[in-house]
Amino acid sequence: QVQLVESGGGLVQAGGSLRLSCAASERTFAMGWFRLAPGKEREFVAAFVWNGAWTYYADSVKGRFTISGDIAKKTVYLQMNSLKPEDTAVYYCAADRDPGYSGTDYYTTSPYEDWGQGTQVTVSS
Numbered sequence: 306q307v308q309l310v311e312s313g314g315g316l317v318q319a320g321g322s323l324r325l326s327c328a329a330s331e332r333t334f335a336m337g338w339f340r341l342a343p344g345k346e347r348e349f350v351a352a353f354v355w356n357g358a359w360t361y362y363a364d365s366v367k368g369r370f371t372i373s374g375d376i377a378k379k380t381v382y383l384q385m386n387s388l389k390p391e392d393t394a395v396y397y398c399a400a401d402r403d404p405g406y407s408g409t410d411y412y413t414t415s416p417y418e419d420w421g422q423g424t425q426v427t428v429s430s
Contacts, residue, residue, distance in 0.1 A: 307331055307333060308329070308330035308419075309330075309399070309419055309420065309422075310328045311327050311397070311398045311422065311423065311424040312326050313325040313383075313424060314396060314425045314426045315425075315427070316429065317388055317426075317429070318428070319388060319390055319428055319429065319430050320387060320388065321388050322384070322385060322387075322388065324382055324384050325338070325385065325398075326380055326381070326382055326383075327380060327381045327382075327383075327421060328378065328379060328380045329379040329380070329381075329400055330379075332355075333379075333402055334355065334356070334402060334404050335352060335354040335406075336352070336400050336401070337400075337401070337411055337416075338350040338383050338396055338397070339396070339399060340396045340397065340426075341394055342394040342395075345394075347397075347414070349363050350366055350370065350383070351370055351372040352372065352412070353372045353373065353374050354411070355374060355376060356404075358373075358374070361408075361409075361411050366385075369385065369386050370384065370385050371383075371384040371386075372384075381398065388426075390428045390430045392426060392428050393426060393427050393428050394425075394426060395423040395424065396426055397420055397422075399414070399417035399419065399420050399421070400417060400418065400419040401416040401417050402418055402419070
């Protein structure tokens with residue numbers, strides 16, 4: 306099992322920025338971020354595939370959020386700019402250990418075997 310530790314959440318005003326980090330205990334094939342807001346279903350945010358540095362984004366965050374990775378640190382980052390109150394949620398990091406999925410698969414939970422404990426992001430208006 307891959308251990309994932311998220312950090313970087315907090316309270317920020319609308320229009321502000323936060324950077325989330327997710328450190329994995331071992332190398333993975335891909336990593337993703339999902340979020341869960343009260344009264345809503347879990348929502349895909351972004352994904353990063355190490356081989357080729359492929360990135361995928363939800364339409365709701367495209368142009369505002371950037372996912373990146375540091376392979377030496379086995380850490381993925383989610384830079385969140387121009388934050389909106391509707392971005393308020395618990396953000397979860399997830400890991401796909403092995404190849405076998407591609408493209409739009411990463412928008413679903415199917416590729417991900419391991420999940421972090423979550424970090425709260427609150428955007429005030």
